[in-house]
Amino acid sequence: MSDLARTPRQIGTLIQRARKKRDWTQKQLADRAGLRQATISTIESGEKPAKLDTILAVLSALDLEFRIGARSRGDASDIEEIF
Amino acid sequence: MSDLARTPRQIGTLIQRARKKRDWTQKQLADRAGLRQATISTIESGEKPAKLDTILAVLSALDLEFRIGARSRGDASDIEEIF
DNA sequence: AGAAAAAATACGCCAAAGCGCATAAATTGT
DNA sequence: ACAATTTATGCGCTTTGGCGTATTTTTTCT
Secondary structure: OOEEEOOHHHHHHHHHHHHHHOOOOHHHHHHHHOOOHHHHHHHHHOOOOOEHHHHHHHHHHOOEEEEEEEOOOOOOOOOOOOO | OEEEEOOHHHHHHHHHHHHHHOOOOHHHHHHHHOOOHHHHHHHHHOOOOOEHHHHHHHHHHOOEEEEEEEOOOOOOOOOOOOO
């Protein structure tokens, strides 16, 4: 399963959920990702649009990754050849 | 199906593939995404790490989207509960 | 080969992301 | 309620992504 992330806010929420699932503080995640606690805070809020590199660092620290697929309404994954 | 995108370079390549599949020029994609042709160029090369917003705009223009999931070696999608 | 279209680069400029450092506000736990 | 931990903000500074404008360089098509 993978959750879609179309907006910075959605991405922030998913990151926060994953972090809490691991019982990590923002500081712990920040250290692992080479960022500041404050940066994690803004990312999770999704208000200040982050840099791609920063998000990738966070995802990596959480053992997560981006996937790119066709837009699907709802949560389906009925996709064919796009690339 | 969805392709994983762990690095700016991978993301750039996927975007380029999707664009070519539609027979769009960088200029056409740029216009649809509200960006410059030059910006698309750098994104596809993956050299200059882009901003998250910019990537999201491009994906949207291509009717693509990000999905976040557990890291999987290879191309499998055998994922469970992470969030 | 030559022309035309597309893609890669260049340069100065501006906006803003993330930093260090620090503090206020909110949560959690006893 | 109180202390301790965690999270949200603040401020000045540095770095850099994307813009406008424009020019190469590369690819595509007669």
